[in-house]
Amino acid sequence: MRNSKSKSKSDHSIESQPIDTVIGTDILFKGDIRGESIIRVDGTVEGNLSLSKGIVVGEKAKVTGNLKSDRIIIYGSISGDIECKELNIKSSGTVNGNIQADNVEIEMGGKYNGNLSMQPSPPLHRQKTKKTAESNG
Numbered sequence: 001m002r003n004s005k006s007k008s009k010s011d012h013s014i015e016s017q018p019i020d021t022v023i024g025t026d027i028l029f030k031g032d033i034r035g036e037s038i039i040r041v042d043g044t045v046e047g048n049l050s051l052s053k054g055i056v057v058g059e060k061a062k063v064t065g066n067l068k069s070d071r072i073i074i075y076g077s078i079s080g081d082i083e084c085k086e087l088n089i090k091s092s093g094t095v096n097g098n099i100q101a102d103n104v105e106i107e108m109g110g111k112y113n114g115n116l117s118m119q120p121s122p123p124l125h126r127q128k129t130k131k132t133a134e135s136n137g
Contacts (some may be wrong), residue, residue: 003126008009012062014038014053015056015073017038017071017087019037019038019039019040020037020038020087021033021035021040022039022040022042023039023041023045023061024042025042025058027042027043027044027088028043029043029045029046030046031046031047032048032049032050032065033045033048033050034051035050035051035052036053037051037052038053038055038056039051039056040056040058041055041058041060042056042060042068043060043062044061045060045063046064046065046071047065048066048067049063049067049069050067050069051068051069052069052070053069053070053071053096054069054070054073055069056073057072057074057076057077057078058076059075059076059090059092061075061076061077062076062077063076063077063078063079063080064078064079065080066080066081066097067080067081067082067131068084069084070086071084071085071086072084072085072087073088073090074088074089074090074093074094074110075092075093076093077094077095077127078095078096079094079096079112080097081097081098081099081100082095082097082098082101083099084100084101084102085102087100088104088105089105089107089111089112090110091107091109091110092110093107093111094112095112095113095114096113097113098115098116098117098120099112100119101116102119104116104118
């Protein structure tokens with residue numbers, strides 16, 4: 001788990017960047033969405049979202065499908081699996097599904113039901129030891 005200070009900077013940077021696509025509160029979208037930019041969902045999505053830069057699930061949003069991105073912020077509700085580098089489940093957020101992430105922050109009041117897998121980067125000294133062993137072998 002990351003501390004709140006560094007995570008707040010991450011939240012600020014993703015939400016302060018231009019959001020190219022917004023799915024409004026009165027929209028129901030069925031299908032998969034893929035891209036390189038940041039998307040904000042305020043309505044309902046039934047499908048998988050895969051956006052490299054970021055996904056923001058708004059407070060009234062409901063997503064049924066898997067999410068994959070570098071950074072994901074959940075204010076609303078998602079039923080599906082999440083794969084990302086940084087995940088922030090806000091106090092109003094609910095996740096029902098498995099999470100695979102490098103860093104996770106769940107605010108007080110945020111809800112999560114599923115399995116969590118965190119794959120930390122291997123320690124630097126182990127990498128050096130392995131390289132040394134390979135060069136000597």
